[in-house]
Amino acid sequence: MSVTKLELRTALGPVYRDVLPYEPRDCTPDEIPVIDLELMFSGELSDRKKVSSAIRAAAVNNGFFYIKNHGIPSQTIERCKGQILNFMRQPLEMKDRIRSHKYSKYYNGYLGRRKAQISPTETADVRESFTFRYSPELDPDHPKDISEVPEEIRRWIRGEDFVWEGTEHLPDFKRDCVEYWSSCLRLARKLVRIFALSLDLDEDYWDEKVTYPGADGVFNYYPTRTQEEIEQKFVGLGSHTDLQLFTLLWQDSVGGLQVLTREGQWIRAPPIDGTLVVNIGDYMMRLCNDIYKSTVHRVTNESTQERVSMPFFFGLNFNCVEGVVPSCTSDLNPARYEPISCGDWCQMRFKMENEAFKQKEAQKLMAPSAVVISG
Numbered sequence: 001m002s003v004t005k006l007e008l009r010t011a012l013g014p015v016y017r018d019v020l021p022y023e024p025r026d027c028t029p030d031e032i033p034v035i036d037l038e039l040m041f042s043g044e045l046s047d048r049k050k051v052s053s054a055i056r057a058a059a060v061n062n063g064f065f066y067i068k069n070h071g072i073p074s075q076t077i078e079r080c081k082g083q084i085l086n087f088m089r090q091p092l093e094m095k096d097r098i099r100s101h102k103y104s105k106y107y108n109g110y111l112g113r114r115k116a117q118i119s120p121t122e123t124a125d126v127r128e129s130f131t132f133r134y135s136p137e138l139d140p141d142h143p144k145d146i147s148e149v150p151e152e153i154r155r156w157i158r159g160e161d162f163v164w165e166g167t168e169h170l171p172d173f174k175r176d177c178v179e180y181w182s183s184c185l186r187l188a189r190k191l192v193r194i195f196a197l198s199l200d201l202d203e204d205y206w207d208e209k210v211t212y213p214g215a216d217g218v219f220n221y222y223p224t225r226t227q228e229e230i231e232q233k234f235v236g237l238g239s240h241t242d243l244q245l246f247t248l249l250w251q252d253s254v255g256g257l258q259v260l261t262r263e264g265q266w267i268r269a270p271p272i273d274g275t276l277v278v279n280i281g282d283y284m285m286r287l288c289n290d291i292y293k294s295t296v297h298r299v300t301n302e303s304t305q306e307r308v309s310m311p312f313f314f315g316l317n318f319n320c321v322e323g324v325v326p327s328c329t330s331d332l333n334p335a336r337y338e339p340i341s342c343g344d345w346c347q348m349r350f351k352m353e354n355e356a357f358k359q360k361e362a363q364k365l366m367a368p369s370a371v372v373i374s375g
Contacts, residue, residue: 003264006239007121008296011282011348014120017239017260017296024258024266032259032269032277033058038069040194045203052197056292059198063280063293064259066272072183074274077250080180080219081308083173088128088221098166100131106158107350108132109166113223118353119238119298126234126301127222132177134215135159140182141189142211153212156318156343181217184248184312188215191278192245192314199288200327206316214244214315214342221308222256222301236307237299242281243346244315249277254307260296269297283315283345286337289328318343 006017035054039047058065087095092112096102100109108131114124135157136144146157167173189210196205222236236256251257257269257277269277285294301307316322323339 005121006260006296007119008239008241009118009120009349009352010241011243011345011352013352018264019260019266020264022265024268027259027267027269031062031261031267032064032066034066034068034272034275036069037067037071040190041071048194048203049197052194055194056198059280059292061293062259062261063285063295064269064297065278066269066275067278068272068275070187070276072180072187072250072276076180076183077310079172079176080310081252083170083176084130084219084221084308084310085306086170087130087167087173087219094169095128098130098163103162104160106133106160108158108160108163114234117238118240119235122238122298123229123232123234125237126225126229127220127236127299129221130163130219132160132163132181132217133158134213136212138178138182139212140186149212152319153317157212158318177217177219180310181215181312184217185213185215185314188213188246188248188312188314191248195246195284199291199325201325205325209316209320209322210314212317214313214318214346216313218311218313219308220299220311221306222254222299223306224304225301235298236301239296239298241294241296242279242313243283243349244281244313244342245284245287246281246314247277247279248312248314249279249309250311251277251309252307254301254303254305256299256301256303256307257309258298258300260298262293266298281313281315282349283342286340286345287322287325287328289324289333289336291328315346316342318346 002021003018006019008015040051095110098109100107100111103109111129113128117124136146136149164174192206192210193203197203251271253271255270258266259269260266280292280294282294285292321339321341324335324337329335
């Protein structure tokens with residue numbers, strides 16, 4: 001059996017995973033379960049603990065699960081999806097008004113097709129994306145002007161106004177995108193309490209650490225592939241793990257999400273109507289001493305339709321320095337990791353990816369086709 005090596009970029013440098021030579025298959029309900037959140041909104045602690053037990057079982061397995069009855073209205077999702085299509089179907093020169101690599105310090109804005117390669121052992125990513133990050137004035141729970149934010153937190157705020165200034169010509173674009181993002185943020189603040197219960201912590205363990213959180217809205221657009229991309233098996237988004245505590249993902253009916261099991265088998269996580277997908281991030285795995293699994297995943301779009309997905313990445317306030325939580329250590333299982341802030345953790349990964357991007361750009365300039373001989 002021919003096993004291939006998959007290289008992954010992480011905050012601590014490259015790591016490698018074995019991949020079995022089998023075609024992707026659909027996941028089973030045990031591999032990626034559907035968890036009903038209805039009891040999460042109950043006033044009874046015993047009900048919320050039932051939800052936390054189901055989440056723990058999924059988090060220690062493949063680190064992925066679906067959630068239903070999550071509370072985000074379908075109209076909110078559809079309006080946001082419509083705005084992403086409005087933006088992505090514009091001429092390139094309009095989208096480039098908010099081009100990330102030109103205008104942003106923090107990876108906000110528009111990223112074009114095949115302008116990134118998240119996985120060194122796979123192709124460039126056949127996706128376009130629009131990204132914005134947490135700004136205190138957008139917070140649905142306690143909006144503030146940034147001047148009111150404590151200085152130790154303010155320096156970590158990553159929101160940038162140019163993303164909205166460059167999209168003002170699209171009616172209600174900001175309103176509809178922020179409405180979806182706000183709904184995800186409210187849900188994430190409830191879910192982080194359930195995650196605390198799942199780790200035998202007090203329910204409010206992280207409450208004061210998600211007041212100005214890492215909360216990234218990323219809207220992905222996967223166009224139909226060109227003939228070249230089909231023949232060379234281009235990926236939509238290469239193999240990777242997510243960075244922070246956990247991710248909420250809405251995906252449309254086209255599908256394309258694949259998850260790598262610990263055995264090395266790619267399994268599909270097909271869309272299920274009315275659900276979001278949740279997956280564990282690297283920082284959560286670190287905080288719980290590797291009990292929960294941050295699992296490798298990727299995206300393909302092998303259909304003849306365009307595809308939209310809307311992930312929301314959630315973490316602690318970036319200034320919070322955290323070590324392994326006390327419930328996840330013992331004399332026989334000491335802490336494997338030193339404390340680090342969520343912000344520094346993310347910056348380490350971003351630095352790795354930015355350096356890789358610069359290297360690829362330099363290689364393009366050095367290619368023979370780029371040489372110009374004057375005379």
